[in-house]
Amino acid sequence: MRGNFSTITKMFSASVVAAGLLMSAPARAADDTIKVGILHSLSGTMAISETTLKDAMLMLIDEQNAKGGLLGKKLEAVVVDPASNWPLFAEKARELISKDKVAAVFGCWTSVSRKSVLPVFSELDNILFYPVQYEGEESERNVFYTGAAPNQQAIPAVDYLMSEDGGSVKRWVLEGTDYVYPRTTNKILEAYLKAKGVAAEDIMVNYTPFGFSDWQTEVSAIKKFGSAGKKTAVVSTVNGDANVPFYKELGNQGIKAEDIPVMAFSVGEEELAGLDTAPLVGHLAAWNYFESVDTPENKKFIADWHKFIKNDKRTTNDPMEAHYIGFNMWVKAVEKAGTTDPDKVIDAMIGVSVPNLTGGYSTMMPNHHITKPVLIGEIQADGQFETVSRTPGLVMGDEWSDYLPDSKDLISDWRKPLSCGNFNVATGKCGGKGTN
């Protein structure tokens, strides 16, 4: 009986030890992995765009692990859901860095979500890769901006419309959703157009709320503005969900791309997937990547994506390419620095150059923005874009716009000894303020 009892206690203690071993097993395994945080909304209004980016990141991490990981360790993705809730973005970022000890975070979509996590990243000294085109007027030490700055999207797009190929546009409608990205972009564009000699009465600016769905009045106002005997174009910074009813109304009211083309900055393959594009053929978009670009790298990327997501119909888009570039840059910088320590990686990032998907190389510049080609595409009946114009070389992201009075004297250079994101060349001091 006693023997039995001792066996039981032995067994019990053995199982406790085993359980302890089991418990410590993942903790030990964590030392052999490098954690990468993914901070994209998987529910709420932004899930429509951000879920795709989460999947793209998981695919990139899988591929890197298949190639043998990084610094001899496996990469491990830590996915959190900030649920399209801006304050929650900051909380989740803190959780990723303090609790999960991630080496870098890939995430955010809207500018307000980025602004809400900035203090967390500088306080806890970690790295954020931000993959979406944005309004500029910012350069932070802990953030790498792999999406387009206004001069990598908006300015070349307007240049194209002004050119003979683009139809020599003389009259402009700046149509946007009412939040920071369209407002700042339109401010830059207005200043740029006026510098190019466009009269104030030839520019119409209009804003609509998020998720706006009744576009009748706006579209007929565009029609009216366009009937002044001058070639007119619409530059649209209308965001996400509001685009489908906007384009449906354009199609129904018979506004053809040959007469009044619409140049969009927030409409990609993903947005067109919810639309019958036959009435929209010829309307334009400016991006740094289109799924239709014919390069071997892009073909492979699309094939891998279809295999990973197990759906041949899912499209690829520009922010996905931005993550592709950002992730590969980070991998290269970590290899260069020989560590995932954020301070060393931040220094190693500058000057890193990796292939992009449009047949060239993108390089990280000292202002934490990258070089990219700018492509102008026309919508086709199959929901894809056909590239009709491409900048001859790569365009370097300009964080402080030269066309805004508040920011034209500011530069950013995170190399030592300057190490400043807002250096004012006129006063020779660090700490200038831009437009927002």
Place this chain on the structure above:
Amino acid sequence: MTLIRTGLTLLFLLATLSSSGAAEADLRGIIAKFATAKGFSEIGAVVHELAAAGDPLVERPLSALADGNLYIRKADSVVFVGKEAGESVQLSDPLSGEASGEAAKDDITKIKVNNTLRRVIRDALGTLTLGAKDPTVRIAAADTMFKTPDAANIEPLDAAIAKETVASVKALLEQARAASILVSDRPEADKLAAIALIGARGDRDAVSLLTSVEANASGAVKEAATAAIANINSTLALWDAGQNIWYGISLGSVLLLAAIGLAITFGVMGVINMAHGEMVMLGAYTTFVVQQVIRTSFPGLFDWSLVIALPLAFLVAALVGLAIERGVIRFLYGRPLETLLATWGVSLILQQAVRSIFGPTNQEVGNPSWMSGSFDIGQLAITWNRLWILVFALTVFGVLLYVMKRTPWGLQMRAVTANRRMAASMGIRTPWVDALTFALGSGIAGIAGVALSQIDNVSPNLGRGYIIDSFMVVVFGGVGNLWGTLVGAFSLGIVNKFLEPYAGAVLGKIVVLVLIILFIQKRPRGLFALKGRAVEA
């Protein structure tokens, strides 16, 4: 005798063939230049050369080019018209249209076009299709020539006007001719007559043309143009007001559709149903699934897809509504705050469920042909989809009113709302009436989703955009009164659309909200307050 006749016919045929053959060979020579043209300007030059040949045969390659269907075979640089069929492209001759086999997509290159080129082609085709048999093609040609006037167009237009038999087309051709005269060096008298003719047309295109004339002309012509523009603008201002009313009615019909289900669940039953928007979304997704099945299995039925989707959407949403009522809401009657929170939770669950099943991205719901495009009444452009939605909203309203006022079920519903205990004493099974009423409200939200799928995104967030507006309409119109919902929806729509051109969409919406808040302060029970015992209960 027969032999000789056959011989003669053959000879005659041969002769015609060879003469058209020579012209065709020239055209082929020009078309072959597409293979070597670099860039849009060179392609444009080839288009001009083709158009200058003046042969109606060039319509086929030119329209194919405009539609992006003109290809070059890489192997031998021959130009074909192509039609995509899956992974391969079916090729045909650019002039005769004879089939010339298939090619894999990698073996051919598409000749790219942009908007400028499309415009060039449209103008070129305009002159060529003036003599087309189909009057709609001639109207399109006249329209193009009106918008892009050119002095060289006057002669072909003169010839076409002389031949034209349809009066309406003739009028358009004369306007196009007038437009061309304005840019030619014809004498002033001709130009003044032309301005009078264009001024009578009275639409935005006329203003557009006259504005550019006004900018370039001087003297009497300039004055006449200025006067004509002022004249047209004053008539257009009236039409604008009419247009605002129409837009308001149309927005009102959308609001009515979204709110009418809520008028039952919230208005009649008093349940604050935050999942109402998700019922609308379920209806829209049902439409998507129906269209998906039709696309893959019965493509011929596409125009009927909405009609088929209507009963299904009603059923799906009604069943989900029934489940919500039986599963959650019936335990919470009389506790509005809990109901609000519980239905809010249900709405999140439904959204995430749809997101998991269909994915987070927008789904494509097509417009049947009878819901695409627009037609004009005077200077008023009315889009078909908006018109049908208005008709549909009023029909749904009428049917619902009939059900409530004229059927035994409606009577029971009203009885339960008015005095639950009395109704129960009379032998009405109140729990079932509650459940069915909630299912009816949800089902109607579902069919609203079918209509809204035609103008909005079909995404998991669809319902979110309508929930606030729906509550606003029901509260404003008066809780518990269907007529109040109708009047509320249309008045909010019209006020909104009258404010929008002046205040902008953002400010307009704020102003409407403030007005409603002030109104509710004055009349807490809305426009048409319900009187009687139910109110005090």
